Amino acid sequence: MGSRGSHAARIPDGDSIRRETGFSQASLLRLYHRFRALDRNEKGYLSRVDLQQIGALAVNPLGERIIDSFFPDGNLRVDFPGFVRVLAHFRPVDDDDSGMRDPKQPEPLNSRMNKLRFVFQLYDLDRDGKISRHEMLQVLRLMVGVQVTEEQLESITDRTVQEADEDGDGAVSFLEFTKSLEKMDIEQKMSIRILK
Amino acid sequence: MEGAELAGKILSTWLTLVLGLILLPSAFGVSLGISEIYMKILVKTLEWATIRIEKGVPKESGLKSSASVGIIQRDESPMEKGLSGLRGRDFELSDAFYFSKKGLEAIVEDEVTQRFSSEELVSWNLLTRTNMNFQYISLRLTAVWVLGVLVRYCVLLPLRVTLAFIGISLLVIGTTLVGQLPDSSLKNWLSELVHLTCCRICVRALSGTIHYHNKQYRPQKGGICVANHTSPIDVLILTTDGCYAMVGQVHGGLMGIIQRAMVKACPHVWFERSEMKDRHLVTKRLKEHIADKKKLPILIFPEGTCINNTSVMMFKKGSFEIGGTIHPVAIKYNPQFGDAFWNSSKYNMVSYLLRMMTSWAIVCDVWYMPPMTREEGEDAVRFANRVKSAIAVQGGLTELPWDGGLKRAKVKDTFKEEQQKNYSKMLVGNGSL
Numbered sequence: 001m002g003s004r005g006s007h008a009a010r011i012p013d014g015d016s017i018r019r020e021t022g023f024s025q026a027s028l029l030r031l032y033h034r035f036r037a038l039d040r041n042e043k044g045y046l047s048r049v050d051l052q053q054i055g056a057l058a059v060n061p062l063g064e065r066i067i068d069s070f071f072p073d074g075n076l077r078v079d080f081p082g083f084v085r086v087l088a089h090f091r092p093v094d095d096d097d098s099g100m101r102d103p104k105q106p107e108p109l110n111s112r113m114n115k116l117r118f119v120f121q122l123y124d125l126d127r128d129g130k131i132s133r134h135e136m137l138q139v140l141r142l143m144v145g146v147q148v149t150e151e152q153l154e155s156i157t158d159r160t161v162q163e164a165d166e167d168g169d170g171a172v173s174f175l176e177f178t179k180s181l182e183k184m185d186i187e188q189k190m191s192i193r194i195l196k
Numbered sequence: 197m198e199g200a201e202l203a204g205k206i207l208s209t210w211l212t213l214v215l216g217l218i219l220l221p222s223a224f225g226v227s228l229g230i231s232e233i234y235m236k237i238l239v240k241t242l243e244w245a246t247i248r249i250e251k252g253v254p255k256e257s258g259l260k261s262s263a264s265v266g267i268i269q270r271d272e273s274p275m276e277k278g279l280s281g282l283r284g285r286d287f288e289l290s291d292a293f294y295f296s297k298k299g300l301e302a303i304v305e306d307e308v309t310q311r312f313s314s315e316e317l318v319s320w321n322l323l324t325r326t327n328m329n330f331q332y333i334s335l336r337l338t339a340v341w342v343l344g345v346l347v348r349y350c351v352l353l354p355l356r357v358t359l360a361f362i363g364i365s366l367l368v369i370g371t372t373l374v375g376q377l378p379d380s381s382l383k384n385w386l387s388e389l390v391h392l393t394c395c396r397i398c399v400r401a402l403s404g405t406i407h408y409h410n411k412q413y414r415p416q417k418g419g420i421c422v423a424n425h426t427s428p429i430d431v432l433i434l435t436t437d438g439c440y441a442m443v444g445q446v447h448g449g450l451m452g453i454i455q456r457a458m459v460k461a462c463p464h465v466w467f468e469r470s471e472m473k474d475r476h477l478v479t480k481r482l483k484e485h486i487a488d489k490k491k492l493p494i495l496i497f498p499e500g501t502c503i504n505n506t507s508v509m510m511f512k513k514g515s516f517e518i519g520g521t522i523h524p525v526a527i528k529y530n531p532q533f534g535d536a537f538w539n540s541s542k543y544n545m546v547s548y549l550l551r552m553m554t555s556w557a558i559v560c561d562v563w564y565m566p567p568m569t570r571e572e573g574e575d576a577v578r579f580a581n582r583v584k585s586a587i588a589v590q591g592g593l594t595e596l597p598w599d600g601g602l603k604r605a606k607v608k609d610t611f612k613e614e615q616q617k618n619y620s621k622m623l624v625g626n627g628s629l
Contacts, residue, residue: 031304034303034304034305037309037310037313038303038309040541051303053309054302054303054306054308054309055302055306055307055308055598055611056298056301056302056306056307056308057299057302057303057306058611058612059611059612059614059615060295060298060299060302060615061295061612061615061616061619062292062295062296062299063299063612066295066296066299066300066303086300087300087303087304090297090300118296119289119290119292119293119296122292122296123289123292143291143295143616143619144616144619144620144623145612145613145616145617145620146613146616147613147616147617147619147620147621148620148623156623160288160289164289172289177289180289181289181290184290184293186293189290189293189294189297190293190296190297191297192297192300192301192304194304
C-alpha cells in the first residue's frame with residue numbers, strides 16, 4: 001500500500017469502467033485499492049482463493065455462490081473491470097439514473113432488473129434461465145449445512161417452488177421470480193453505499 | 197597514507213562521541229536530552245508540513261483517508277431483522293438478498309484484511325512509504341522532503357546501524373561472560389545490567405521514545421506478561437524497562453547466536469521447532485518456570501502474529517491455561533513518526549529493520565495494567581477474552597474476535613457452521629413448515 005502512489009488516471013481503462021458502472025471517481029479509487037489489497041501476490045487479477053480468504057465471506061452461507069458470480073463461464077481469474085462490474089450491481093440507485101435515460105443505452109448495472117438478475121443467478125446454478133427444483137434444493141443445502149434434514153429441506157423447496165411457479169412447469173423462471181418479489185424494496189435491500 | 201590516517205581519525209572521533217554521548221548514559225540509565233531536542237524539532241517540522249499540505253490541496257478533491265472509519269455505510273442489524281420479508285420467517289427467495297448484500301459488503305471491506313497492512317495516516321509525515329496521494333504541493337515542501345531523505349539516510353542511518361551493531365555485540369559478549377559466573381545474586385544483577393544496557397542502546401539505535409505508564413504495575417517475578425503484538429521491536433521496548441524471560445522457537449543464524457548467548461546468563465525458555473507442536477510439553481515447561489518465584493516473568497504474545505496496531509485479535513488460550521498471575525501490558529505506537537508494523541508477507545527481517553532505521557523515530561506508549569487471575573469457574577477462553585478487552589480499552593484499539601492466523605490460513609469451518617445453524621434455527625425452529 002504505502003509507497004505506491006495512486007492516481008485515478010492510473011486505473012487501467014478507468015474512464016470506460018466509470019461509464020459502464022456509474023461509480024464516482026472517488027469510489028472507483030477506493031475499490032481499486034481494495035482490489036489490490038485482496039490481490040495478495042500482486043498478480044493483477046483475483047482468483048477464488050483470494051476471495052475465500054475473506055473471513056466474513058467464508059462464513060456467509062451463500063459465500064461460495066457469491067464467489068461463483070465473479071467467475072462466470074468457468075473463468076479462473078477476475079480482473080479489476082470484472083470485479084467492479086459485479087460490485088456495480090449493488091450501487092445505490094441515484095436519482096440521475098432513473099431520470100432521463102436514453103432507451104438505446106444498455107440498462108445500468110444497478111437497475112432493479114439487474115439486481116434481481118444477480119440474485120436469480122445465485123440460485124440458477126447452470127444458468128439456463130430457470131431455477132429447477134433440484135437447483136433450489138442444492139442452494140438451500142449450501143445455506144443450512146447439515147442442520148436440516150433432507151425431508152424438511154424438500155418440503156421447504158416444494159413450497160417455495162409451488163408458490164412462485166405460475167406456469168406449472170416445476171421451475172421458477174426469471175419472470176416468475178421477479179413477479180414474486182414485486183412488492184419487495186429491492187433498491188434498499190441490495191445497495192451498498194460507499195462513503196466519500 | 198594520509199587518507200588512511202584521516203579516515204582513522206574520523207572513525208575514532210566518531211566512536212568516542214558515540215561512546216560518550218550514548219553508550220555511557222545508557223549504562224547508567226540516564227538521558228542527555230539529545231533525543232528530546234530531536235523529537236521537538238521533528239514535531240515542529242511535521243506540523244509545518246501538515247499545514248502546508250492542507251493549504252495546498254483544493255477542497256473539492258477530498259479523498260480523505262480516514263484511518264479507521266469504514267468506507268461503506270453499514271447496517272448492523274442482526275440476521276433476524278435483516279431477513280424479515282413480507283411473510284414472516286419461512287424461507288423466502290428474498291433471503292438471498294440479505295446474504296448477498298452481507299457477502300458483497302465483506303468483499304468491499306472486511307475487518308480483518310485491513311489489519312494486516314499498515315495503518316493509513318490522516319496527514320502525510322514526509323516519508324514516501326506512507327504517501328497515499330502524492331500531489332505536488334509546493335517547492336518548499338519538496339525541499340523539506342529531500343532534506344528529510346538526506347538526514348534520514350546519510351546521518352541517521354549510519355548512526356543507527358553503528359549503535360545496533362555495538363548493542364548486539366555487547367549483548368552477546370556480555371551475556372557469554374556473565375554466563376561463566378556461578379549462580380549467585382551477583383550473576384543475576386550483572387545479567388540484568390547487561391540486558392538493560394544493551395536494550396537501551398538498541399532502542400536508541402531506532403531513535404525510540406517510549407513512555408511508560410503505571411510503572412507500579414510492572415510485571416513481577418513468577419508472573420506472565422501478556423501484550424499485543426505489532427512487531428519484533430515490542431520485545432525490545434518491554435525489556436528496556438525490566439527483564440523478562442522470553443519464550444519462543446530457537447532460530448538459526450544471528451537470532452540463534454543471540455538466543456544461545458542470552459540463555460547462558462539468565463533462564464529463558466527456548467523450544468526446538470519440533471517441541472513447539474507438543475502443547476503439553478510447552479505448557480509443562482512454562483508451568484515449571486513460573487513455579488520458581490525467583491525466575492523472571494515470562495513474556496508472551498498471545499495473538500501469535502503481528503497485527504497493525506489498530507486492533508487486538510483473538511488471544512490464543514494456551515497462555516492462559518498455565519495458571520499464575522497475568523500482567524497485561526498495552527503497547528500503542530504513534531504512526532506519525534514511523535510505522536512499526538512488520539508485514540511479514542511483504543518484508544523480510546532485514547528490509548524491515550532497514551525501514552525502521554530510516555523512519556523518523558519510533559514513538560510508543562506502554563501501559564502496565566493491574567494483574568489479573570483466572571476466576572473460579574472461568575474457562576481459559578473467557579479469561580483470554582477478558583484480558584484482551586482490558587488491553588484493547590487501555591490502548592485505544594478496537595477488539596476483534598477473529599484469529600490472527602487468518603493472515604495465512606482460511607477461516608475454520610466451525611465458524612461457517614455457526615452461521616448455518618443460526619439460519620436453520622430460523623427456518624425450522626419456528627415449526628413453520
